[in-house]
Amino acid sequence: MSEVDWSPAFPNQRPPFAPGNTMSLRHGVYSPRRIGERAQTVVDQLLEQAGVGYLAAPEYRASVWRYAQRQARADLMHDRLLEHSESCEEVAGCETCESLERRWREFDTAAAKASERLGLDPLSRARLGKDVAQGRQADAAAIMAELHRQELERNAGGEGS
Structure with a gap:
């Protein structure tokens, strides 16, 4: 059904969400689309760096993408952690802050291991x-x-x- 065919069933009803909307998306840590977008940025930035030209070879493609996805997820979780801690009344002892930090460390560790396999340090x-x-x-x-x-x-x- 297109938006043109739609009419509200009651006053002030909003139209249906369009495909691809991000209205329900909070931080994107679990969104394949957001992870993919950020991962592509990671790949682009990585391949622009001097000294890692070997990573452009086809045999590295899957490993580079795995690293980029892990790094993207860590970056998105870090952004979420910072966003929450800025709005948090008391960061020390906040269960949400602790949970977000724990998840960020897990994602960051996975990204670090993937980067080591590629020789990035x-x-x-x-x-x-x-x-x-x-x-x-x-x-x-x-x-x-x-x-x-x-x-x-x-x-x-x-x-x-």
């Missing part, structure tokens, strides 16, 4: 670089071993002729 970046270098060394050693084996087979085949 100096220590995890160094570890990631070391792991990548060791992987490349192992790949090179395997290639060298295969080339050596092939050379031995060629030499063994030539001696028997």
